[in-house]
Amino acid sequence: MTLTEENYLKALFHLSLENEEVSVLDLSKSLNIKMPTVNSMVKKLSSKELISYEKYKPLTLTQGGKRAAGLIIRKHRLVEMFLVEHLGFGWDEVHEIAEQIEHIKSQKFFDRIDQLLDFPKVDPHGSPIPDINGEVAVQNYNKLEECLVNQQATFMSVGSSQDSFLKLIDKLNLKLGDKIKVLEIQDFDKTMRVLVNNNSEQTLSQLVATNILVKLNV
Amino acid sequence: MTLTEENYLKALFHLSLENEEVSVLDLSKSLNIKMPTVNSMVKKLSSKELISYEKYKPLTLTQGGKRAAGLIIRKHRLVEMFLVEHLGFGWDEVHEIAEQIEHIKSQKFFDRIDQLLDFPKVDPHGSPIPDINGEVAVQNYNKLEECLVNQQATFMSVGSSQDSFLKLIDKLNLKLGDKIKVLEIQDFDKTMRVLVNNNSEQTLSQLVATNILVKLNV
DNA sequence: AATTTTTGTTAGACTATTCTAACATTATAG
DNA sequence: CTATAATGTTAGAATAGTCTAACAAAAATT
Ligand SMILES: [Mn+2]
Ligand SMILES: [Mn+2]
Ligand SMILES: [Mn+2]
Ligand SMILES: [Mn+2]
Numbered sequence: 103m104t105l106t107e108e109n110y111l112k113a114l115f116h117l118s119l120e121n122e123e124v125s126v127l128d129l130s131k132s133l134n135i136k137m138p139t140v141n142s143m144v145k146k147l148s149s150k151e152l153i154s155y156e157k158y159k160p161l162t163l164t165q166g167g168k169r170a171a172g173l174i175i176r177k178h179r180l181v182e183m184f185l186v187e188h189l190g191f192g193w194d195e196v197h198e199i200a201e202q203i204e205h206i207k208s209q210k211f212f213d214r215i216d217q218l219l220d221f222p223k224v225d226p227h228g229s230p231i232p233d234i235n236g237e238v239a240v241q242n243y244n245k246l247e248e249c250l251v252n253q254q255a256t257f258m259s260v261g262s263s264q265d266s267f268l269k270l271i272d273k274l275n276l277k278l279g280d281k282i283k284v285l286e287i288q289d290f291d292k293t294m295r296v297l298v299n300n301n302s303e304q305t306l307s308q309l310v311a312t313n314i315l316v317k318l319n320v
Numbered sequence: 321m322t323l324t325e326e327n328y329l330k331a332l333f334h335l336s337l338e339n340e341e342v343s344v345l346d347l348s349k350s351l352n353i354k355m356p357t358v359n360s361m362v363k364k365l366s367s368k369e370l371i372s373y374e375k376y377k378p379l380t381l382t383q384g385g386k387r388a389a390g391l392i393i394r395k396h397r398l399v400e401m402f403l404v405e406h407l408g409f410g411w412d413e414v415h416e417i418a419e420q421i422e423h424i425k426s427q428k429f430f431d432r433i434d435q436l437l438d439f440p441k442v443d444p445h446g447s448p449i450p451d452i453n454g455e456v457a458v459q460n461y462n463k464l465e466e467c468l469v470n471q472q473a474t475f476m477s478v479g480s481s482q483d484s485f486l487k488l489i490d491k492l493n494l495k496l497g498d499k500i501k502v503l504e505i506q507d508f509d510k511t512m513r514v515l516v517n518n519n520s521e522q523t524l525s526q527l528v529a530t531n532i533l534v535k536l537n538v
Numbered sequence: 539a540a541t542t543t544t545t546g547t548t549a550g551a552c553t554a555t556t557c558t559a560a561c562a563t564t565a566t567a568g
Numbered sequence: 569c570t571a572t573a574a575t576g577t578t579a580g581a582a583t584a585g586t587c588t589a590a591c592a593a594a595a596a597t598t
Contacts, residue, residue, distance in 0.1 A: 106585065127545060139586055141547060146584095158546065158593065188406075189432040199426045208417050214407040324555065345575060357556055359577060364554095376563065376576065 105205040108174050109133065110143055111152060114163055115171035123160035172236025177212050178204040179225035179232075184215050186226040193226040194268035227268075228259025228278050228315065243315035246282065247292070247308055254283045255316035262313045271314075274304050282316060323423040326392050327351065328361055329370060332381055333389035341378035390454025395430050396422040397443035397450075402433050404444040411444040412486035445486075446477025446496050446533065461533035464500065465510070465526060472501045473534035480531045489532075492522050500534060 103111075113132045117124040130140045148155035152167035163171060181200040185191040191199075206212075216222075223239070224230055230239040243258050257280045260271065276282075276298060285303065286295040292308035306314070321329075331350045335342040348358045366373035370385035381389060399418040403409040409417075424430075434440075441457070442448055448457040461476050475498045478489065494500075494516060503521065504513040510526035524532070 104584080125545070126547090135585090136587060137546065138548080138588085143585080185429075189429070189436060191428075191432070195428075199424065199429050202424050202426075203421070206417065206420050208420075210409075210413075211403075211407070211417050214409070218407065322554080343575070344577090353555090354557060355576065356558080356578080361555080 103170065106143070107147060107150075107152075108170075108205055110140075110147060111163065111167055111171040112174050112178075114153065114161060115168065115175065118163060124162070125160060129161065169236040172232040172238055174204050175238070176232040176234075176236065177206075179229060180212055180215050180219065180222070182225045182227075183219050183222050183231070187219060192268075192272070194265050194272070196226060197263055224259070226278075227263055241315075243317055245312050246284075246294070246296075246306070246314040246316050247311035249284050249316070249318070251284050251287055254281065254319040256280070256319060257282055257314060258317050259315040260313055261315055267310070267313060270310065274306070274310075275302060276304070276314075281319070282314075321388065324361070325365060325368075325370075326388075326423055328358075328365060329381065329385055329389040330392050330396075332371065332379060333386065333393065336381060342380070343378060347379065387454040390450040390456055392422050393456070394450040394452075394454065395424075397447060398430055398433050398437065398440070400443045400445075401437050401440050401449070405437060410486075410490070412483050412490070414444060415481055442477070444496075445481055459533075461535055463530050464502075464512070464514075464524070464532040464534050465529040467502050467534070467536070469502050469505055472499065472537040474498070474537060475500055475532060476535050477533040478531055479533055485528070485531060488528065492524070492528075493520060494522070494532075499537070500532075 110129070110133065113129055114124060117128050117132055121128065126137055126140050126144065129144070130137045133140065144153055144155050144161060147153040147167070151164055152170060154162045154164055178200045181203045182193075182196040185196040185199060186193055222231055230241055232238045241259060244255070245261065246255065246257075249255060257276060257278055259278070260267070262268075281299050283297040283300075284294060285297055287293070292311070294306045294308075294311050296304055296306060298304055328347070328351065331347055332342060335346050335350055339346065344355055344358050344362065347362070348355045351358065362371055362373050362379060365371040365385070369382055370388060372380045372382055396418045399421045400411075400414040403414040403417060404411055440449055448459055450456045459477060462473070463479065464473065464475075467473060475494060475496055477496070478486070499517050501515040501518075502512060503515055505511070510529070512524045512526075512529050514522055514524060516522055
């Protein structure tokens with residue numbers, strides 16, 4: 103499989119998680135590639151039995167396509183973890199590099215990185231690392247946005263990996279694993295005041311709170 | 321620069337070290353790409369001022385081409401070193417992977433690997449790692465083949481990175497840095513009997529001895 | 539139900555990299 | 569100094585991946 107094909111599969115996989123149905127246009131926007139190009143690549147991947155395609159119908163991955171995509175995402179996330187844990191990169195710097203290294207052809211290379219990291223289950227953004235069969239564990243986290251006053255929760259994952267968002271979370275001194283307690287929610291704009299680790303107070307816009315995924319503490 | 325262009329430059333660089341003049345045919349053989357293809361790529365790289373090209377004349381790298389090639393080789397060798405030192409690969413397993421990773425677009429990634437390795441000067445095969453300007457230190461080693469009986473020397477580098485050669489060196493229990501003393505040379509076939517680290521005796525064919533590069537111990 | 543908007547498809551072109559076949563030049567050997 | 573061999577170049581075609589322009593179908597709006 104080529105680097106290009108791998109990127110298409112991965113994009114379709116991600117879109118399929120977020121949306122009920124995925125259109126050619128969705129894929130086109132997500133890859134920043136024009137629709138006719140996507141159309142022909144979809145046909146090609148369909149002929150390889152990786153995508154199920156019928157004219158004018160939504161796109162879906164076949165079992166094989168899902169597995170292939172899962173395996174690429176596994177490599178991507180292992181690499182991100184390695185870059186943070188062993189090369190000292192910030193979580194906002196790793197995606198671009200992982201986007202390239204995920205296409206390296208060497209099973210053993212990724213196996214060794216997995217081993218070096220002691221078989222991590224999540225990447226630096228809290229996203230699950232698919233297993234050796236490309237299976238992704240389903241995470242069932244809540245958006246901090248949906249929590250009520252006095253709710254306590256643990257910061258488990260981020261809903262966006264945009265640079266600016268990650269940098270903001272850094273600036274707010276928030277890290278995965280932090281305990282968050284909702285102190286106050288503004289009626290007007292849903293801005294939240296929260297207490298982090300029983301320690302520092304922060305104010306979060308609704309947009310930020312939407313992208314902070316938490317596990318509720320009972 | 322594309323991955324393909326980088327590979328052409330690197331190949332020309334290596335050939336230029338080994339031979340006085342490099343022809344289109346040499347480059348074609350070394351890359352396993354047919355002559356007409358090489359011919360057109362050479363023209364392209366010439367238009368980018370990376371290769372000096374005149375019809376029917378030998379090929380040479382421009383200053384810029386040399387620098388670019390040196391920088392790719394730097395990445396290649398840093399990666400090989402990393403694979404051996406941190407991921408436990410054998411020196412016979414790293415070339416293929418480095419051949420891919422050398423094309424990753426991220427200065428910082430390679431800088432961090434350099435730092436992690438504590439700024440190594442040679443790769444796992446004893447070849448020099450070019451500096452940040454792509455400059456390669458000239459090594460002045462002797463072939464073990466050329467040593468006389470009773471000569472003592474230190475194993476510094478290998479003249480071939482062929483899998484089978486590296487595996488043989490492993491099997492002979494030879495490692496870079498080992499002290500080698502020539503005990504006997506067969507007149508008939510130049511086979512050498514040597515003493516390694518004042519410890520174990522080994523018999524080396526002339527072909528093997530040619531590819532063992534040593535520093536003479538006075 | 540008709541019209542407009544959105545989405546999807548087809549056709550045709552372009553660049554990068556490769557190839558084969560044919561021809562040209564240079565080098566080598568008698 | 570020719571004839572042959574080796575090397576190099578040109579021409580033309582193929583594949584992968586991309587694009588724009590034009591047309592088609594489906595969905596949304598009146
Ligand atoms: Mn990522
Ligand atoms: Mn990618
Ligand atoms: Mn190598
Ligand atoms: Mn390479």
